[in-house]
Structures are given as structure tokens and as C-alpha cells.
Amino acid sequence: MKKIKAAILGSGNIGTDLMYKLERSSVIEIAAVIGIDPDSDGLKRARERGYPVFDNGIEAIVNQPDLAEIVFDATSAKAHVRHAKVLKELGINAIDLTPAARGPFVCPVVNLTEQLEKDTTNLNMITCGGQATIPIVYAINRVANVSYAEIVATIASKSAGPGTRANIDEFTMTTRQALEQVGGADQGKAIIILNPAEPPILMRDTIYCEVAQMDEAAIRQSILDIVQEVRQYVPGYCLKQEPLFEENRVTVFLEIEGAGDYFPPYAGNLDIMTASAMRVGEQVARYLLDGRGVSLGTE
Amino acid sequence: MERNRNLPIKMTEVCLRDGSHVVAHQFTTEQVQSIVAGLDSAGMHYIEVSHGDGLGGSTIQYGRSRVNEMELIETAVAACKQAKVAVLLIPGVGTVNELKQARQLGAGLVRVATHVTEADVSAQHIQIARELGMEVCGFLMMAHSAPVEKLVEQAKLMQSYGAEAVYVTDSAGALLPEQVRERIRAMRQALDIEIGFHAHNNLSVAIANTLVAIEEGATRIDGSMRCLGAGAGNAQTEVLIAVLDRMGIQLGIDLYEMMDLAEDIVGPILPQPQEIRKGSLVMGYAGVYSSFLLHAERASKRFGIDARDILMEVGRRKAVGGQEDMIIDVAAELAQIRRAGV
Numbered sequence: 154m155k156k157i158k159a160a161i162l163g164s165g166n167i168g169t170d171l172m173y174k175l176e177r178s179s180v181i182e183i184a185a186v187i188g189i190d191p192d193s194d195g196l197k198r199a200r201e202r203g204y205p206v207f208d209n210g211i212e213a214i215v216n217q218p219d220l221a222e223i224v225f226d227a228t229s230a231k232a233h234v235r236h237a238k239v240l241k242e243l244g245i246n247a248i249d250l251t252p253a254a255r256g257p258f259v260c261p262v263v264n265l266t267e268q269l270e271k272d273t274t275n276l277n278m279i280t281c282g283g284q285a286t287i288p289i290v291y292a293i294n295r296v297a298n299v300s301y302a303e304i305v306a307t308i309a310s311k312s313a314g315p316g317t318r319a320n321i322d323e324f325t326m327t328t329r330q331a332l333e334q335v336g337g338a339d340q341g342k343a344i345i346i347l348n349p350a351e352p353p354i355l356m357r358d359t360i361y362c363e364v365a366q367m368d369e370a371a372i373r374q375s376i377l378d379i380v381q382e383v384r385q386y387v388p389g390y391c392l393k394q395e396p397l398f399e400e401n402r403v404t405v406f407l408e409i410e411g412a413g414d415y416f417p418p419y420a421g422n423l424d425i426m427t428a429s430a431m432r433v434g435e436q437v438a439r440y441l442l443d444g445r446g447v448s449l450g451t452e
Numbered sequence: 453m454e455r456n457r458n459l460p461i462k463m464t465e466v467c468l469r470d471g472s473h474v475v476a477h478q479f480t481t482e483q484v485q486s487i488v489a490g491l492d493s494a495g496m497h498y499i500e501v502s503h504g505d506g507l508g509g510s511t512i513q514y515g516r517s518r519v520n521e522m523e524l525i526e527t528a529v530a531a532c533k534q535a536k537v538a539v540l541l542i543p544g545v546g547t548v549n550e551l552k553q554a555r556q557l558g559a560g561l562v563r564v565a566t567h568v569t570e571a572d573v574s575a576q577h578i579q580i581a582r583e584l585g586m587e588v589c590g591f592l593m594m595a596h597s598a599p600v601e602k603l604v605e606q607a608k609l610m611q612s613y614g615a616e617a618v619y620v621t622d623s624a625g626a627l628l629p630e631q632v633r634e635r636i637r638a639m640r641q642a643l644d645i646e647i648g649f650h651a652h653n654n655l656s657v658a659i660a661n662t663l664v665a666i667e668e669g670a671t672r673i674d675g676s677m678r679c680l681g682a683g684a685g686n687a688q689t690e691v692l693i694a695v696l697d698r699m700g701i702q703l704g705i706d707l708y709e710m711m712d713l714a715e716d717i718v719g720p721i722l723p724q725p726q727e728i729r730k731g732s733l734v735m736g737y738a739g740v741y742s743s744f745l746l747h748a749e750r751a752s753k754r755f756g757i758d759a760r761d762i763l764m765e766v767g768r769r770k771a772v773g774g775q776e777d778m779i780i781d782v783a784a785e786l787a788q789i790r791r792a793g794v
Contacts, residue, residue: 303512305777310570318572322547342511345544349569350770359777361512394784402512406781 156182157438160220162211162236163227164188164195166314166416167250171225171427172199173414178431180438184221187213211236218243222441223434226250229316230323237275246437247275250430252320252327254279258335260287261432262382273437279331280324281422282306282345284429285358285390289405290336292379296371297364297403302338304328304360307346309353312420321345338362356421357393358407369398376405386432387425388412453699456640457669461696463703464498464561464674465491465689466650467718468528469540471680472504473743475723478518481527486717487677488531494709498561500538501528504682504743505774506565507539507554508546513776514743522553529558536560540591543573545774548580555584563619564610565591567772568598571606578613589648589672590615593773596626596739600635604642617646617672622661623773625652625683625736632661636668648672651687653679654736656728658687659695666701677714679726683735683742690714734760738767747776751783761786 159181161168168186172195175183186199191208199206207213210228214220223246226233233253240247249256256275259268260283268276278284286304293299306328317324325343332341348354364372376396383390389410397404409421416423468484484501491499503509503521510517517524528537538561539554551562562581564574574590581588590610595603607618620627620635627635632649639647649665651658651674662673675692679685690710693703731745740763748766752759762783771778 301512305513305775307775307777315572318570319575321543321573322549322576325544325547326549344511344513344774346772346774347544347567347570347573348770348772348775349567354770357778359513359781363512393781394788397780397784404780406777 154179155442156180157223157441158182158184158221159223159225159434159438160185160187160214161225161227162187162214164190164193164199165227166423167427168225168227169195169198170415170423171227171430172202172204174427174431175434176202178435180435180442181223185213211239214243214245215239218245222246223248223437225430225434230320241274246273248430248434248437249275249277250426252280252323253277254327258283258331259433260284260291260331260335261386261429262288262379263291263335265433265436269436269440273440276433278426278430278433279335280328281308281426282324282343282358283328283331284425285356285407285409285422286360287331287336288379288383289360289376289407290332290338290362292375293362293364293372293403294337296375297366297368299336299338299362299364301340301363302332302336302360303342303344304332304358305344305346306422307348307354307357308422309356309419310347310349311353312356312416312422313347353417353419355419356409358409360405360407362403363401364403367398367401372396372403386428389418389421389424453663453667453701455667455669457671459646459671461666461701461703462497462672463689463705464500464538464672465496465677466500466674466686467676467678467680468524469500469502469504470676470682470686473682473746474680474726475721476746477503477510477515479524481519481523483721484524484527485531487713488528490709490713490717492532492535494713495705496535498536498538499528499532500540500563501525502540506542506546507550509542522557525554525559526557536587538563540565541577542566542774543577548577551577551581552584555586559586561587561589563589563591564615565593565621568592568595568603568606571609574610575613578610578615582614588615590618591621591650592618593621593623594741595620595622595635596624596631600638603635604638607639607643611643611645615645617648618643619648619650619672620665621650622652623741624739625654625658625732625742626739627661628655629657629660629664632664633668636665636670640669646671648674650674652681652736652742653684653686654728654732654742659692662687662692663695677710677718678722680718680722681742683745684728684732685726731759731763734763738764740767741771741773744776744779747779751779755783755787757783757786757790
């Protein structure tokens, strides 16, 4: 079967983990792994796996625009602002794994299909905390109308790279916005906590929702359904215990174990990001294979 | 007292921030107005006003504020003639947006707080606070939980971002006097900036620890009147001022005015006397973040589990400050185990 060519831009933790995941794809072929440091672990591994490797960043794509139809950007929010413009001009679909939020927010089990019908120019993957918690907020909102959603994402210190650490405000603000825009909460709030315990803790997320129509049975079922859907691409996505109900409040505890591709399994936060991006990339690839082509938005 | 550093001591009263935990974040503008006016008149240097978990802390996770903290900050600023209003910011909970708002309202000092091993998340907040023209201190929380070398390394990071002082923050009230001594001493040798100390009285050594810290060279000191702070409270401000006076250290803060304020205004606000009871004692003993106390007591009622068992388990799982959600999770789990076992 024909596959769509994709490039991974960024050879850090996220880009490298994504490489191992995309290897298993039936619709995407890795056409290039692009970094800026020829000695980076990510580029070394890409070379070992036999992929075309470039160390001149976005220039690699500018020089050879037919290299890929999809570019996964796993650099930084700042770099992506520049990359987004270049990729759009070249008519290449961008899947943005940084919190730059240039394009619309996408969460695979919530709005991917809808978004693909509209515009695939630049799809933003929100944040790891967003990918983990928005499905739950959405699931509660569809049966109970969420007026307020608050999430607490606790991740192992070791799984938070320098990008996350330097931009922790971007994490909380982007996640909050997406809880509202994608999750459907009238109002959102996001908290992130780094825990340095050894051995490292699995990613844990707590979701508090205040709802307008409390219906315990319907909410419980809706949550169980969405957890099953997310588990199709993040097998380690689990309810840590039964949802708790108190007055108009629902509390959900999640624990996320990663697939252990490049990161150790405790880094469920990184795994859910790359797994979600792959899911989105594969859907875009299927659209391209169906000949539905690139829709370049309103221009 | 022989001090290892002869800079003036700058005192910060934290009852309107750390004490916010004790009153479940229910402070009113009237309370803030009268306490701040009294402190200002007595000569207090800095007065911290924020949600207990810092700017942006009004949440389900930590408890919602009765009055928006920005309104409380504005009230405090208006009540000050000489004192500076301070705010607390924990990156990951609050953002620079709330900091800018507090600055606009007149807050002059921010303490940017991180877990003792995670100082690098504070870089953007410290830098922006400096750009806003604020005085900035770093606040390394749960300082008992990391080796001294780690604490020093993290303090140096905060110094490099532009902090003017770094605090050893004993959030769990777990440090013993000699542990305070080695920490402050190591920091004094490694840093060029001021060192601060923030105590909790869970093991009844808050004043003792503070004295050791001052002796070793700490010059930024926190206290709360009537111990109105999380857990068993902090170093009791009016007591500390009296003790320091007896030791020949004058802070320029009027002792009688502080006594009256503590007795007449703060006293009636206390839901119960801040004595060391089993909950706060076990926190100091197990090294658990002091603001977990009320949450553990609530979870204890809701799930029928001894608050001490919850706190010990949370300590065993190495929860850091801010992980209040783990308290409910642990309590629900313990209740489940108990049901299964019966």
C-alpha cells in the first residue's frame, strides 16, 4: 500500500520517540529526520535506522519541498512560529507538537474528524496534560454540561525537558484554553506539578469538573467509553480508580504509563503527546491517500 | 547573638498568605485591611498577601478564595504607608499574567516558589518580575527533602536568574536546628545574595530554627502572628521579635503594637488555637507539606480513614507541595482496601 511521506523536524526527546512510533505506521513513511545538531542522540539513532538525516533544520525542507507532505514539528514554540509560516507557504501539512498554538487545537478522540474537514494546514497538539485530560472533560461535558474544568497534571521531573521547564506558563495557559475550546468547559484552569521522586512516578492527572446536569450513571459510562477510545492509541491510559461524585462535582484520577519506545514507561506525558500526534498524522495521511488533498483553509 | 552576616534583618509577615490555608482561604477585605494597617503602623517590613498556594491558587484543588486575591492585594496596598506588600507565585499554579496584575495593584515584592529540586521552572517569572521593577526572592520549598548540595545548586540557579535572595523554605516543618545550620551555612558560602528562612512549627522548633538561621547569616525572615500559617503555623512573629530584642537584635518593629494586633485582631480570626496537635505533628514527623493538614482532615471525615494514615501514606509516596489531589486519591484507596479487607 502506498504511504505518505513525512518528516520529523526536531531530534530531541519528542522527535525521537515519535520516530520509533511512526516506524510502525501503515500509512506514513519516515522520509527525513531533521535536527540542528549532527551529534544529537536523536540524529544518531535516525542514521542507525537508515533514515535520511539532515542537520540544517527547516532549511532542509525549504531546499527540498517535495521531501514530505506532512511535517511533524517537535522543536520549540518559538521555532514553530517561524516554521509554521514556511510550511504554509510550501503547502505542507504541519502537525505541531509544541505549545505554539498557531493552528487549531486537536485532540484525536474529540475533534480530529471535524478538524480534518475544515483545515489541515497546521494542527496543534496542545500539551501533554491537555491530551490526557481533555478527553475526560469532553466525555463529561457531552452528557452533563461542564461549567468549570480544572486539571492537575503531575509528571516525573525527569520527563520534563528544558523546553517544558522554560515555558511552564505556556503549558498552563494553552491547556486552559483547550479545556474550554476543545473540552467544552465554560471555564478552565490547569495546574502542572513536577515531582522528583525516585524511582520516577508515572504521569498522573486529576480532573475536577463542575456540571450543570449531574447524572452519575451517564457520566460514568461516558468516561469509560472515552477511556477505551484513548487506549487504542495510548495503551497505558488508565483510570486510577472509580470516578468520585460529590454534589455537582466529578473527580477523575488518571494514570498514564508510556509505551517505552524512546522514553522509559514513566514518561506517559511524553508518550501521550507522540501517540496523539501519530494518530493525527495518520488520519491526515489517509485523507491525502484518498485524494482529498490539502485544504489550505480560507485563503 | 554573634551573627555571621551583619546586614539588617528584613521581616515578612505571612499570616495573610500562609494563614489563608488555616481559614480555608476565607479572608475578607476588612480582615486584610485591619491586619495590614496594624502591621504597617508597628513597622513591619513586608506583608505577604495571596491565596495560600500563591497567585492563581483559588481552585478546587486548593480551595477557592472567598474574596479575589487581587482585591485583597489592592486593599493591603492601600492600607500601607511604609510597608511593602509581597505576593507568592508558584510556577505551574500561577502565571506571569497574575504577577503583572498584582504589580499593577502595587505589590512590591514577589517570592517565586518551586520544589527544592525544580528551580529552573522559575527563570521566566524571576526575570519578568525584575523587568516589572519588583524585588524578587526565590523560595525553595520542602527544603528538608533534598541533600544540602542539591539545595545549594538550586539556590545558585535562582541567583543566576536574578533573585535578590533565596529562602530555605521548611514547608513540612521537618528540619531540626542542626539541619538548618548546615543548610544556611552552605548557602552563605556559595551565594552572593541574601539568604532567607521560612519555618513551620510542626515540631515546635520554628523559633529555634529561625534563631539558628539568623546566627548562620540568614537576613530575610518569615513569621506569622499567633502562628497563623499552615500546619502548626510558622515562627510566631510577635514572639520572635521579643526574643530577638532580648538577644540584642532590633528590627525596628514595635513589640507592644505587635502583641496587641496579634491578640485583638488576629486572635479572633483563628478557627481554633494553633497548637501542635496530632495532625500537624505527624506532618513534621513524616515530612509532609504543611498545607495538606486541612485537606487530610476533610478526607478523613469523607472516607473514614485516620488523617495520620493518609498523611503518612502521602509522605511515603513522596508527594510534593501542591499535590493535594493525592490526598483524596490515597484516602479513597485506603478506604477501598479497608472495605475489601473486612
